[in-house]
Amino acid sequence: MSPSSKTGVFLPLFLALTMVVNGRFYVEKSSVTVLNSWEMGAKHDAAIADFGIPNHGGFMIGSVVYAGQDAYGCDSFNKTFKPKSSYPTILLIDRGVCNFALKIWNGQRSGAAAVLIADDIAEPLITMDSPEESKHKDPDFIEKINIPSALILRSFGDNLKKALKRGEEVILKIDWSESIPNPDERVEYELWANTNDECGVHCKEQMDFIKNFKGTAQILEKGGHTLFTPHYISWFCPKELLLSMQCKTQCINQGRYCAPDPEQDFEDGYSGRDVVYENLRQLCVHIVAKEKNSSWVWWDYVTDFNIRCSMKEKRYSTECAETVVESLGLSLEKMKKCIGDPDADEENQVLKAEQAFQLGQENRGVVTIFPTLIINNAQYRGKLERTAVLKGICSGFKARTEPSICLSADVETNECLEANGGCWQDKRSNVTACKDTFRGRVCECPVVDGIQYKGDGYTSCKPYGPARCSMNEGGCWSETRKNLTFSACSNSETSGCRCPLGFHGDGLKCEDIDECKEKSACQCADCKCKNNWGGYECKCSINSLYLKEQDTCIERGSGSRSTWLLITVGLTAIVGISLAAYILFYKYHLKSYMDSEIVSMMSQYIPLDSQKH
Template sequence: MVTCMAFLKMVMSLFLLSTIVINSACAGFVVEKSSISVLSPLSMLSKHDSAIGNFGVPDYGGFLVGSVLYPDKGAYGCEAFEGDKPFRSKFPRPTIVLIDRGECYFALKVWNAQEAGAAAVLVADSIDEPLITMDSPEESKDADGYVEKIGIPSALIERSFAESLKQALKKNEDVVVRLDWRESMPHPDERVEYELWTNSNDECGIRCDEQMNFVKNFKGHAQILEKGGYTLFTPHYITWYCPRAFTLSSQCQSQCINQGRYCAPDPEQDFGMGYQGKDVVFENLRQLCVHRVANESNRSWVWWDYVTDFHIRCSMKEKRYSKECAEDVMKSHGLPIDKIKKCIGDPEADVENELLKIEQELQVGRGSRGDVTILPTLVINNVQYRGKLERTAVLKAICAGFKETTDPPVCISSDLETNECLESNGGCWQDTKANISACKDTYRGRVCECPVVKGVHFRGDGYTSCEAYGAGRCSINNGGCWSETKNGLTFSACAEFDLTGCRCPHGFHGDGYKCEDINECKEHSACQCDSCSCKNTWGGYDCKCKGNLLYIKEQDACIERNGSRFGWFLTFIILAFAAGTGLAGYIFYKYRLRSYMDSEIMAIMSQYMPLDSQHSNEVPTEARPLHQSLTV
């Protein structure tokens, strides 16, 4: 929360608010508090208020009991504390460090204490005054390095209470306190109502980055809570108005719509270049209408999808922040553009806009909620959330807003499956023929990211296009290229050797995603020879020659199919001579082969079998008389 002086300075620099708005803003300043109870020593038993720091992570719904420590050196905490985690507790109780206010940013004090091992920080006020909220420092390179890394709670305490703690510590007494956030978040019923004051501008530095990252990361939780009826979420947008005396000035005309009634600062702080403030107001109004129209069809959670995708697809940084890009995002989520246009109305008309007028009235704080003066601001059950805008920290704060035993399952486990891809494919690209989708569910909600299928990579923006590339791409839906089959013939614009694009095959023309047959006959690119006639076919052509001529495609020429009688006689003589020569050679070869084999067989047999003359002179052993065979 900014102070009234800082707020006044901001308004004066923009000259977009009147004195009435300034006074109401300062009058509506509210400090969110938690209670501190002193548990030890017994002589100090008491209860005190503390102002919750607007950074770090307050333990909404919980409490912390710890021993208080006041450093001997560096009581302001503006420099890193000496030693290795000097505040790390040696006892079961954690250490709560007491630091003096002054000399440097609140957040820097808490960061240095966290690095030294502190579990929480109490900052002692330096003067007697009503409690204020310790805010993050203004955007700077130094602050960007540590503010987002603070993960412990902190609070500002009154000067008199701080002095009593210091006196007890000087006496070496064990001072034990309890920081209690259980009643910091009201829980009036079984439903938590919360609102986020945000902006569609993405060119405002760390604050814009913080809110865009939060919306993207918290989307999954928000939609589960909304669909289950556990929460009621409402987005809001801050606008200013231009005093009547300045409505015709170039500054007001570039930053306002509806004749100066609703304005936003120029994104680049330069009226002569880039986007203008009225571009931001117009998109803010469009996002309000997206929520209203989606809510009418009981799909209020679609706001999270639209805003997340708009930041990704229609970024100012990429020069895509436009009405056309916004409508493309709406179409991807099935939002009725005509109804949204009707809700927006005419930004040039000299009339009040119903939605934006309500937004300006809601900026002024009522009851327990202060005025909204900075972005982003989260309000839960009409109490401003304190701490960094981070997924788990905010979820815990929302869950603390439920009555005991009425909290939904998401508050018990953060391991979620959002199943956002089941509805309209999450607004992502898909190929229904090949059953391929770029939608992927994560614990933070769905992301639109071109997939990898069976080793084949797809690339594109994930929202409107994904195309296969690399080896094997033609095996999946023909690589996204054109393909068609006719008359039993199939042609494709996808080639495995071409790893990047789609090219129509020979005989077709087009961009590779749609190919049409080339009529070679009409384009006079075929059958140009004399006596030729051309007939176009799908993917090719046929040429015929007149009479009995034969068409030769390579030479695009016709030749005679029948030669002269002498030519045929000469051809017959040559063929007959060739046939006779072949037959004679075959007979000669067969005779020589038979003779050679007969001689070889005879030679082999003579080595193993006696000749007929030898057989007649020998008496077989088996035929000798028995007595001869027994004598020597």
């Protein structure tokens, strides 16, 4: 390492210590409750690791298994840890010898559902961070950790080990439900990042996250569900070093805002000045885009910048960055006004505000881990990965107000797959009240094809409202025999079941009424009753016809035929007489009319005797 690169390392370390003195640190915690022992108390704090996937918004219950006094988890355990009962395994490992992440990785490979690291000294809890570099044979092992883990106090760890040594089974509940505040229906979150893409595993993690989370972030932002703000870490140069090569190459605005040299070489490649200048540009992208009510454009810019203008691949330049700005429809004039003059001996208002935020806001503490996500003013802990972060953001919504993206398949808990989650289910129509969410399953009567089910969700759900009968007959009785179907559901009623005419029962079960047996039909002397499914049939003797309305039989023998014949002849005679009378009347009326017309015409030419001259 050259002398200049050693100086390059000194600068950020000095400034980081300055922030530590002036700032406040907070450790994000989950609670651990011993469920089967009053002796160890109810709740204990546990510091959530900054890797793996905590169950934000939920909890898990498991049985503790101790790895062993000298089993630090630095090498593979070569065995599977199983508890006495059917609970998932919570593996307890002692701190020491190797880094935290390696212990968790080996614990996961041994079948643990979660890992607790027992501190080896009496001190306040700290956040377990992943190492900057690792010589492990699998360089990506940290990214493969997908179980939750936490650090517990030495005293609590000692009590757990004593109970296990006595042969007791210790059942723990690890609860993350309050690790991220969830006060209302909107989540506010921030990402503290850096445009330097040559900082190793953390830079790669940041760039991969932005690329993979972009679509999800934009859906949340466009729907008004979240308010996102990017932030960038910066340092300042001590006054005694303002004229040094280190400050000139790593700072803008006369040493007020600095960033470490990407290659830690002040004479070659990109400088820290380039990094802090691009940090400022990306902040202004968000500011200018927000003025156009399209703040989500920041995600497009950063993703495109990492592809087209990467410093690591020696493609960065101001011209390249401005090309990306213009391609997204942002005004270069407004961008330049926001950025200001990086050589001016004055405060830059955008970066000045960033440094104030970095030193901590109220109870969230100083930003020290890079990159850092802050959700509802609490520092997110866990893997910076799309699904894990989405789960963290979703836990920041007030319960039952989460947007639909929080109920998607990649964050659901899949508890409904086992025994339907204990919820109501209609196996005939495959309708269930069980719904998987990132917080666990809920039992709520569903809406299926526009039909609302109502009930408690656990023991019953019934369709309600118009068209309910189209969904499994509204849960009512229905049966088909010989292509004849009867149902106790009526679309004219919004709820309830009623057996149809010809049946009796409670509507959930209906039985045919035997009208013949109950003597409610076919009561005439010569009637014979035959019961049918859903009705009945009455028959008379061979020479009789049955009239249902009168419930009587009418004979159809010879006498009857003579009677009908006489009636027919009589009616025919009446019709004939009426027709003849009408013809005679019409003929007389026509003759009278014609005679009067002739007389009238002749009187015009031949005077009548009655006329006087």
